[in-house]
Amino acid sequence: MHPSLGMFSDTYFTARHRFLQAVKTRGYALETARHPLSDQFPAEVATDTVRIGPDSARHVLFISSGLHGTELTAGSGIQLGLLEEIETWLPADTAAVFIHGVNPFGSATMTRTDENNIDPNRNNRLSFDPLPQNPDYDALHDALCPAHWSGPERDAAEARIAAYIDKNGFDKFGRNVLSGQYSHADGLFYGGTARSWTIQNLSDTVTRHGAGAERLAIADLHTGLGGYGELEVIRKEQAQLDSDGNPVRHFACDVLDDVSCPQPPIKVILEFGTYPVDYIVDAHRADTWLKFHGDLHTPLGRQIKAHLRDALFRDDPAWLEAVYTQGIDGCRAVLQELTAR
Numbered sequence: 001m002h003p004s005l006g007m008f009s010d011t012y013f014t015a016r017h018r019f020l021q022a023v024k025t026r027g028y029a030l031e032t033a034r035h036p037l038s039d040q041f042p043a044e045v046a047t048d049t050v051r052i053g054p055d056s057a058r059h060v061l062f063i064s065s066g067l068h069g070t071e072l073t074a075g076s077g078i079q080l081g082l083l084e085e086i087e088t089w090l091p092a093d094t095a096a097v098f099i100h101g102v103n104p105f106g107s108a109t110m111t112r113t114d115e116n117n118i119d120p121n122r123n124n125r126l127s128f129d130p131l132p133q134n135p136d137y138d139a140l141h142d143a144l145c146p147a148h149w150s151g152p153e154r155d156a157a158e159a160r161i162a163a164y165i166d167k168n169g170f171d172k173f174g175r176n177v178l179s180g181q182y183s184h185a186d187g188l189f190y191g192g193t194a195r196s197w198t199i200q201n202l203s204d205t206v207t208r209h210g211a212g213a214e215r216l217a218i219a220d221l222h223t224g225l226g227g228y229g230e231l232e233v234i235r236k237e238q239a240q241l242d243s244d245g246n247p248v249r250h251f252a253c254d255v256l257d258d259v260s261c262p263q264p265p266i267k268v269i270l271e272f273g274t275y276p277v278d279y280i281v282d283a284h285r286a287d288t289w290l291k292f293h294g295d296l297h298t299p300l301g302r303q304i305k306a307h308l309r310d311a312l313f314r315d316d317p318a319w320l321e322a323v324y325t326q327g328i329d330g331c332r333a334v335l336q337e338l339t340a341r
Helices: 003-007 012-025 071-082 103-111 136-143 152-168 171-175 195-210 252-258 275-291 297-311 319-341
Strands: 030-034 046-052 059-062 093-098 213-229 233-234 266-273
Touching: 003 071, 003 319, 012 030, 012 046, 012 103, 012 152, 012 213, 030 213, 059 152, 059 319, 071 093, 071 103, 071 213, 071 319, 093 195, 093 319, 136 152, 136 171, 152 171, 152 266, 171 252, 171 266, 171 275, 195 213, 195 252, 213 233, 213 252, 213 275, 213 319, 233 319, 266 319, 275 297, 275 319, 297 319
Parallel strands: 059 093, 059 213, 213 266
Antiparallel strands: 030 046, 046 093, 233 266
């Protein structure tokens, strides 16, 4: 067995225990932000932060996992491996900050979103007034999120989605319908109406650890986009503008913009592919149905959760080894870019 396979865990609680043990073994200081709903769980649910390197670092690299709860177990495995060696990579003027379980509620419940069904990667807005409109999503909401997961209503929903894709193409379906929406709190990719606990805590952590630095970078670990086991690097430095030329943001990694630094930040999302997008979207649709209409403690509920887990994390040695190796290399590449100037 390749040593990297032993870094991955099957649940948030196992991953967190192993992360905390590794931090304790190495003698690093730990910050814990306990989630407000932690008492609902049999063990503590929290975001854990560890800083390696000087408090006065000129360069600070953030490495984050679990922004989407379904992706925590993959990201945590990469972070666990990085803890073993990143200290030897760091120049004297550089710090690495690990943020484990950015969205702890979603990580603990194995769902993409937070406790309010908010997708954190749609929630980091400069303003929620006015809320963006997404008429393409609105037209398909009740088809994407039907009240029944089987029978004639589900069949009719699939037909409407297929008709939209046949008419407009899958690219437009992904670009418009799935880009995020702010009108349906029980829907897919919901951005919320105010900053969530997850994004506020992430911003506070980044602001605290980034203060006084000359430049910041983030490597945000995700799964679900790209070819099977392949790394897709997504960069978010280019500001998006609305029709009036004003900056628009919603990605969580844009919290780096909350910190005043002399040099622009480096914002990188490291995505590791599992299945085609339509497969993953269907898994999220099923999970959304389960939240609002189903029962987790039934054979169907358990089947939906197992399917969702497998859609975003593969218990395949080849996949795990590829993700681990590329994850370590990807984070090191971001660090080298950060410290090259």
